[in-house]
Each structure stands twice: as structure tokens, then as C-alpha cells.
Amino acid sequence: MTERDYDMLFNIVVPVMKVRVTSETTVRNEGFAGTAFLLKHAGGHAEPLAITARHVAEQLTPGEAAVLFRGTDGAWQPAAVQGIELHPTQDVAILRLEPGTYVAHCVLSRRQEHASLQYMLWGYPEAVLYESISDDGIAQQRPDLIYSEGHIRRRISDLLPGIYGSRFFELSTPAGPGCSGAPLIARSPGRFDGPDWQVVGVYVGERHSHPGDLFVGYGVRIADIDQDAEDWSALFA
Template identity: 50%
Template sequence: MLELPDDKIINFVMPVVRIERKADGDIGYKGMLGSCFLIRKTGGIALTAHHVVAGIEIGSAAVLFLDTKGQWQAVLIKDVRKHPSQDVAMIVLESEHEFPSPLSLSREEHYASMPYMLWGYPAAVLHEVVVNDRAGERPDLVYDEGYVRRRISWELPTIRGSRFLELSTVSGGGCSGAPVISRRPVDAGQEIWQVIGVYVGERRAGDLAVGYAVRISDIDADAPSWSALYTG
């Protein structure tokens, strides 16, 4: 059983990594794939971007958690369920840990001016730590915020799907799969964070730089089994 400080953001918004099994049975880190986040009351199901897990084989990828000693612990991915049309996928984790999370998928439709916050693991800070004159890879959780510029219901170049929120902030590579969370309060007394989107990429054109998230409000429109993820 994992010993995790369950009140830490870093343990419900996590890095997705490629791994290898060593001869001694240990798990070795091979590189970052993206970000993911646990969904409330699902017992170990996380969401990420489809393209983050598109090419992985089961047994070759894991999600990292920070234990009570401050050490990264890898939990293997035992199943991936890819959405049939949008750039989003479910990750099922191989563990008996309960994986509590305050993140709940929102059915509410969101439009321009909606304020949001985001946590993810940007590639821009992946090589910051230098040990013995060498910069190694170390995922680090970073906060971002902004507002929804517009709601899009058509296909975009290079991004899978057709149902998006255009965001005012570019969060960058490595943040694919991160939760886009409403900054509007929910009912008093409830520690629930409403997820309105999954960050999937960005577009730059001249001075314009915007981010994109697959919107969550109708993620089950062409995937009925995904309705079970709306946990209230």
C-alpha cells in the first residue's frame, strides 16, 4: 500500500512517464510523457490527453506519486481507455490505494470570460536541477491560470477532436493531460474542484499564442460509457 499525503495537489495531478523494468525488479525512469489527474470517487481512474498515451504499451508506462518521505513512487498503468473522437483518455492504475481526489468533472457549459486555473508538469522546467554538472530530468508541478477566450465546436489543425475551449494562456509541452479547473466557487462546505477541460495543446501565429482544452461538459456525447465519470 502506498503511503501518500492525500492532501497534496501533487498526488491528484501527476506526471505520466515512460518506464523500464530492471533486472533487479526495480522500475527505471525513461522519460516524461505528460500530465494526468485523478477523478473523484472513481477509485484510481485518471484522465489525460489521448496523444500522451497513444503509443504506450501496458507495462511500459506509469504515473508518479510523491510519498510521505518526499520520494517519487511509480504506479503502473494497467489499462488505457481512449476516447473515440476527442484528444482525451482514461488511465486505470494498478494499485490497491484508494486515490482520493477533489477533482470532479463538470456538466456545466462554459463560455468566453470563464476564469480557470491549471496544474501541470511543463517540459520547460524538466531539466532545471543540475547534479554533478549534468541536468537530469525532474518533473515539477507548476500552476497556471487564465480565462476562456471562446468555445469551439469544429476541428482544429493538428489537434484531435472537435469540442474545445480556447484558453488565454499557453501552458506548454508536458502539460498535455492537465486539468483545466473552474475558479468559480462550488457549494459552500464542499471541497470539490470542477474540471471544465483537459489541456491538449497550443497554437502560435505571429503575436497570437493560445492554449486548447478538450471541454468536459459533453465528453460522453459520443462515448456513453464515459457518463460514469461524472461523480457529482
């Protein structure tokens, strides 16, 4: 991956924050909530949309939440979350962002994927959130984009303890808390050479399935996300 590709990713896969507006020009960070990704315009949607996990969106209030984009100077700039739509049965949600110019290459894939599919994931794990120390010795929040990859271990169409929904991929690689809402992008030989990145799932968490089992991750399957939410059909390219 080139440095340009990596810089671009910071404005496609973005951190989700709880914020408080203290003045016309000042936004105070009130806490990190998770990860989201910008969705390429589809189905006639002109407004900028981001996808995240439902349990991330449930922490947010429109007008008191933002996603962060990295400017050319390296500083983070907020874009307000103006609306939130929770999926009725699965752990995904839509964030409606304030108008602006956004870069988006992620599209939702209709392909019914199965075990062995290789995927790429970028997200903002909490494990690296506090790596920066201010002059007075206080740890500062600094979201940093982390890459992981893996493969689908199996499809699950059932309830899982502690995870909302019923249609999942079990994943070979846990990404860690904070990565909820990150896209599972189907791995292809060209990686970023094509115009669209095919999102097959949304990362929602990890756990030990049973005592002694491997630690695994889980993602919501995207291909049939409109099965019980017809209006979500418009999100597919």
C-alpha cells in the same frame, strides 16, 4: 494556498512517464510523456482512474507506463498504468492504475461553460523538466508542478490544424508542452475549501491561430465528452 494544499496537489495532478521494469524492485524512467489527474470515484468505478490527453496516452503501453506520486520523504514513487482507454473522437484518455490508496478531488463537470469563465491549471511543463544536475554534470529529469491560470476566450466546435478532436475551449494562457492532460479547474472563491474540484476541460496544446495572432492554448470540453462515447457517462459524479 497552504503548504499542505500544495503538497496534496502533487498526488492529484501527476506526471506520466514511460518506464521499464528492470527488477522486482527497480523501475527505470524511459521518458516523460505528459500530465494526468486523479478522478474521484464516480459511477460505481472502484478502480483508481486518471484522465490525460489522448496524444499522451498514445505514447504509452500498459505495463511500461506509470504515474508518479510524491512520498512523505519527497521522493517520487511510481504507480503502474495497467490499462488505457482512448476516447474515440476527442483528445482525452483514461488511465487505469494499479490498486492502491489515492487522494482524488477532481470531478468532471456537466456545466456548459462559455467565454470568460476563469480557470486554474496545474501541470508539468517540459520547460522545467531538466533543472537538476547530478554530481557528474548530467541533467536529471525532475518533474515539477507549475501553476497557471486564465480564462476561456471562446468555444470551438470544429477541427483545428494539428489538434485531435472537434470540441474545444480556446484559452487565454498557454501552459506549454508537457502540460497536456492537465485539468482545467473552474475557479471558485473557496478554491480548495469544497470537497470537489470541478474539471471543465483537459489541456491539450497551444498554437498561433494565424500569423500575428496571440499565442493561445486549447482544452477539450468535458461537459459533453460522452456525446459520442456513451460509456464515458459513468465518469461523471
